[in-house]
Amino acid sequence: MELREKNRVLDWNNMRKIGILTRDCAGINAAIRSVVRTAYFYGIEVLGILKGYEGLIEGELIPLDRRSVSGIINLGGTILKTSRSTRFLTQEGQREAVETMKDNGIEGLIVIGGNGSLRGAHEFAVKHIIPVIAVPATIDNDINGVDAAIGADTAINVALDAVDKIRDTAMSLERIFVVEVMGRDCGYIALTVALAGGCEEVLLPEREFDINRICDEISEGNAKGKVSWIIIVAEGRAKAPNIAKKITEITGLETREVVLGHIQRGGRATASDRILAARYGNFAVELLKEGESDKCVALRNNKLISIPLGEAIKPKDIEVENYYKLIKILT
Numbered sequence: 001m002e003l004r005e006k007n008r009v010l011d012w013n014n015m016r017k018i019g020i021l022t023r024d025c026a027g028i029n030a031a032i033r034s035v036v037r038t039a040y041f042y043g044i045e046v047l048g049i050l051k052g053y054e055g056l057i058e059g060e061l062i063p064l065d066r067r068s069v070s071g072i073i074n075l076g077g078t079i080l081k082t083s084r085s086t087r088f089l090t091q092e093g094q095r096e097a098v099e100t101m102k103d104n105g106i107e108g109l110i111v112i113g114g115n116g117s118l119r120g121a122h123e124f125a126v127k128h129i130i131p132v133i134a135v136p137a138t139i140d141n142d143i144n145g146v147d148a149a150i151g152a153d154t155a156i157n158v159a160l161d162a163v164d165k166i167r168d169t170a171m172s173l174e175r176i177f178v179v180e181v182m183g184r185d186c187g188y189i190a191l192t193v194a195l196a197g198g199c200e201e202v203l204l205p206e207r208e209f210d211i212n213r214i215c216d217e218i219s220e221g222n223a224k225g226k227v228s229w230i231i232i233v234a235e236g237r238a239k240a241p242n243i244a245k246k247i248t249e250i251t252g253l254e255t256r257e258v259v260l261g262h263i264q265r266g267g268r269a270t271a272s273d274r275i276l277a278a279r280y281g282n283f284a285v286e287l288l289k290e291g292e293s294d295k296c297v298a299l300r301n302n303k304l305i306s307i308p309l310g311e312a313i314k315p316k317d318i319e320v321e322n323y324y325k326l327i328k329i330l331t
């Protein structure tokens with residue numbers, strides 16, 4: 001209360017009320033907390049928008065005060081819930097979203113999410129001249145110009161923990177395992193987990209693969225005494241059961257598949273993701289307060305910067321060939 005009064009006297013902010021909507025991944029609740037408490041610090045009210053853009057269209061809003069974000073810093077998912085909104089892709093849907101903002105006195109918007117959310121944020125900011133700041137949060141870490149998106153570190157660590165456990169069985173039973181990780185369009189999780197997990201091979205959406213070449217390598221290794229392999233597959237490249245079946249057919253070696261799925265997106269965020277969420281959420285409010293719009297907060301060389309949203313939604317180069325080469329050298 002004291003701070004709020006003090007800040008009113010200093011008149012730090014012109015913006016009185018902002019809205020916040022999110023996608024889901026680990027660390028998003030920590031970002032919501034940071035936005036709400038930073039806004040409170042500056043005497044700005046926050047309305048939580050339920051179910052993403054769909055809630056903005058429908059006017060599904062809840063007030064978020066500093067107490068309402070107590071005890072959420074360690075929770076996975078998003079307390080605001082989320083959805084994919086096809087209506088927000090239409091002019092009519094966006095017009096209704098603008099109406100919700102006007103009717104509720106929302107002067108600026110913070111959008112926390114991945115590529116789809118950021119594309120929506122960019123279009124909304126540009127077409128309707130609405131102050132919008134985006135916060136990158138996606139396990140795929142594929143936001144251009146941004147070193148780290150919230151949720152990616154947690155997802156990699158969840159997948160890595162699983163791979164380490166699978167290796168125990170792979171070694172003990174002398175088996176091949178094909179482990180499918182998330183990443184429909186982006187192989188970031190697959191690449192980083194393959195490197196961190198010391199895996200022998202990785203199949204990626206960005207890279208063609210030759211199953212015969214992989215099986216030749218396995219057979220040659222097996223002839224020299226190698227007895228276990230872990231092959232990581234990004235879901236957007238191939239399905240683990242199909243790859244496992246092929247390997248058994250070609251090499252005659254016992255091969256099992258594991259599909260990790262959505263356990264990679266939920267759960268307790270790592271310290272690194274929570275710290276990122278605290279920094280990004282705070283910076284997003286400050287940018288809105290300073291009158292910025294159509295920007296994305298970003299970490300580059302461990303410095304917080306803002307970049308144009310139009311740049312953030314371009315394809316990101318995740319250095320596939322460099323990582324892949326290193327994985328193959330180290331196996």
Ligand code: F6P
Nearest residue numbers: 114138139140182183184185265
């Ligand atoms: O973009 C994040 C992501 O988790 C991808 O890695 C994955 O391919 C996709 O979302 C899955 O989306 P959904 O949960 O809608 O199936």
